[in-house]
Amino acid sequence: MPHENPTQIETLSFQQALLGWYDRYGRKNLPWKLETTPYKVWVSETMLQQTQVNTVIPYFFRFMQRFPTLESLSAANQDQVLQHWSGLGYYARARNLHRSARLIADHHAGEMPATLEQLTALPGIGRSTAGAILSLGYGKCAAILDGNVKRILSRYVNLEGWPGTAANQRLLWAISERLTPEKQAGDYNQALMDIGATVCTRTHPDCNACPLQSACTAHQLQCTDRVPASKPGSSIPVRKSWMLILRNNGDDNAFYLEKRPGAGLWGGLWVFPCFDSEADMLTWCRQRRIDISQLELLPEQRHTFTHFRLDYTPAIAWTSSLDGVQETSGCWLKAGEALAIPAPVSRLLTEITRR
DNA sequence: AACGCGGGGGG
DNA sequence: CCCCCAGCGTT
Structure with missing residues (x-):
């Protein structure tokens, strides 16, 4: 040099x-x-x-x-x-x-x-x-x-x-x-x-x-195309997730969101309830007397972070209220309301509302 | 020193 | 698909 x-x-x-x-x-x-x-x-x-x-x-x-x-x-x-x-x-x-x-x-x-x-x-x-x-x-x-x-x-x-x-x-x-x-x-x-x-x-x-x-x-030296050298490659892990898009029978433009903890991934932002498996999601629904028979699974979607890839399956369910378990960090997002939400949640909301 | 942390754009 | 982008905080 x-x-x-x-x-x-x-x-x-x-x-x-x-x-x-x-x-x-x-x-x-x-x-x-x-x-x-x-x-x-x-x-x-x-x-x-x-x-x-x-x-x-x-x-x-x-x-x-x-x-x-x-x-x-x-x-x-x-x-x-x-x-x-x-x-x-x-x-x-x-x-x-x-x-x-x-x-x-x-x-x-x-x-x-x-x-x-x-x-x-x-x-x-x-x-x-x-x-x-x-x-x-x-x-x-x-x-x-x-x-x-x-x-x-x-x-x-x-x-x-x-x-x-x-x-x-x-x-x-x-x-x-x-x-x-x-x-x-x-x-x-x-x-x-x-x-x-x-x-x-x-x-x-x-x-x-x-x-x-x-x-x-x-x-x-005619090597601008090789300098600076690129970061040494490394494969990133893949995580699977299920996102429950809970809609309200009384207001079909209201969606249920939960607030994430203050630090870490999407810290302080509002997201759909997320589960590591479909079974976990169904259990969560049953505990809240949500009718699983008309649960609608959407095609799997992909979101890539710096350090891992998230393959998530959105699922739509309907309910009239959340009884059975008292919710601490949840809220119903109504049409026109603004909340801090990450991009995948924003995309899903737009997609669901438009169809 | 390595890792966690989003989302979008260009090749 | 890949890599990178007006980086910083934590471990």
Whole structure:
């Protein structure tokens, strides 16, 4: 890796290339760039963790409309916050954002902290998000290392191996720190992210449009298609599940949902009752005097998470009330009501209601 | 150091 | 089908 330790001249030239590119081609009209504030940067950066810009934009608008200020977010309850995150995934981000808003209200007089130490002490803010808040929100000098920066720097130094290994993470952070300019770190970081998203893409990078072309080792060696190396593959397990879509005889647009525990998968979200086997589901129904004879099984559906695959069979049943067992965490979702629900539940609700 | 955590998009 | 994406917290 020839450029692992860039000289002062190379560093300066790298910075100038990015800042010059940003003036001409940088994305300055993204929603969180307009009348930007540290709070907007924080919310957008949190939504953008492992999530692409186009996916985030509509969620950002809705979220900022409902929680326009840090104070309004800290005053909300968790259900309201999760509801506005519903469908975006990685729901711990929303729970941490909300917790941090309350911590800031209580311990920072309602003002966003502006140091790396204070920011990374808040739940949901790691080193990279803190660097983004400091540079983009406060104009301070701070490095970032997200997926875009990893890819650009990996190609710049022709990194060997997968960027996610501990050793490569350390190396990439060191390079990022060293290259970040003292002044205009915000524009510099925005340029990195914009170039990563639009020029130095994972496949088919547009090297002729890249201001780093002449400095990029991977480009010189014509191996941008093999750098960065992809994550070592590993097969993921498959789980089977049955989801009981319980409808109400008295109101055929009401559906029975249960709230998941506060942490873990879909934490705090509302889902159909889920079972590991069809027998478990039937037992649950019998205990509540639900007529199983007209239970309707739908075709199996598939939902893939990062770490396992869920093959689930939806089953529709009808009841007039849930007697027999007292329910603690259940509710009837009526038409027009909004709750925090994950994507598969949302899809099923739409599918059932439309037919 | 490895794993858990969603959902969507592109190849 | 595959891989990745403006990562972070937990173990």
